[in-house]
């Protein structure tokens with residue numbers, strides 16, 4: 507081989523090496539970026555990873571009757587959350603408060619009147635967000651425009667809560683559908699008996715979650731809903747003040763700097779205006795930092811902190827969720843899918859409300875009382891119609 511060919515071959519080899527190095531660096535970057543995206547993106551749970559839905563609900567309930575339902579809900583919700591992501595927390599809490607009282611039947615969405623107060627007027631529901639309720643109405647209107655009289659408000663709420671979690675960075679999961687809407691709402695005493703208070707200890711929390719079929723792991727995972735959203739001072743001021751006298755007495759399980767910050771947010775007892783973030787680290791991002799807060803004594807409610815201070819079993823669950831986001835996400839999804847099927851009405855048990863805030867005028871129980879109402883000009887509580895309507 508003459509000099510010229512040797513030179514040519516060595517140049518070609520150099521060129522190939524150069525290209526190989528460029529290619530391998532691009533491949534490395536690609537692998538790194540993909541790994542980063544996978545590790546930071548939300549978990550996507552498939553139906554095969556979940557238990558079979560309860561009787562009457564199914565994964566494909568509206569496949570024929572409203573095939574675009576999930577797209578309509580998602581796009582309408584995203585428009586609202588693009589304006590204000592904090593409403594994701596409001597929507598998640600609405601679903602929880604609907605399901606725990608009388609089952610996931612949309613009863614929370616019904617409005618009442620002064621003489622006939624609805625669930626919305628019960629104390630634990632006074633801090634629900636009006637805008638979140640409005641977003642449900644907006645989604646329902648969009649759904650009705652495509653599939654009139656087919657989809658219930660209870661299902662819309664379950665989907666909106668699911669999509670809110672995903673939009674805030676949390677896991678994506680399928681929702682069994684087919685819930686019917688209730689004809690009436692629950693009384694204040696039923697709300698009070700079923701919505702846990704933020705001053706609860708672990709035993710009190712499980713006395714509400716246990717009978718509904720939730721395990722300790724479910725309860726700890728669902729409490730992770732407090733990774734987004736806010737609370738008013740009067741929900742946690744039992745940890746800052748003697749609530750009878752107003753004297754400042756700090757809860758010893760509150761970390762010092764966190765407590766000082768809470769005093770600056772809530773300078774007096776029984777403040778129903780000022781708010782603090784539930785998750786001091788990433789307030790609007792659905793991740794596992796709530797559990798890190800709990801470990802650091804920086805959780806807002808007595809109920810949150812009790813998960814760590816009251817038992818080693820629940821404390822171990824907190825530790826596992828704090829150390830691995832995917833473990834939390836998987837358990838949270840199992841808890842949400844279970845919660846979303848609590849005491850559901852199916853088939854002919856309820857109705858498909860056309861407007862989420864009022865029962866249908868044609869529902870059978872309404873018809874039974876419509877005559878006397880029309881003749882006296884007054885409407886009664888038993889007919890689910892409010893006096894001023």
Ligand code: HEM
Pocket residue numbers: 594595596598599602633634635702703704705706711728729730731732734735736737738739740741784807809
């Ligand atoms: C474990 C028992 C629970 C207790 C004692 C509790 C209590 C509370 C309280 C007192 C507030 C704040 C109300 C206010 O002052 O504005 C709140 C907010 C919230 N809760 Fe819970 N909750 C519990 C479980 C859950 C569950 C299971 C979820 C959902 C899976 C959830 C989701 C939320 C969300 C997202 C917020 C923030 C709402 C907003 O920013 O509008 N909570 N909770």
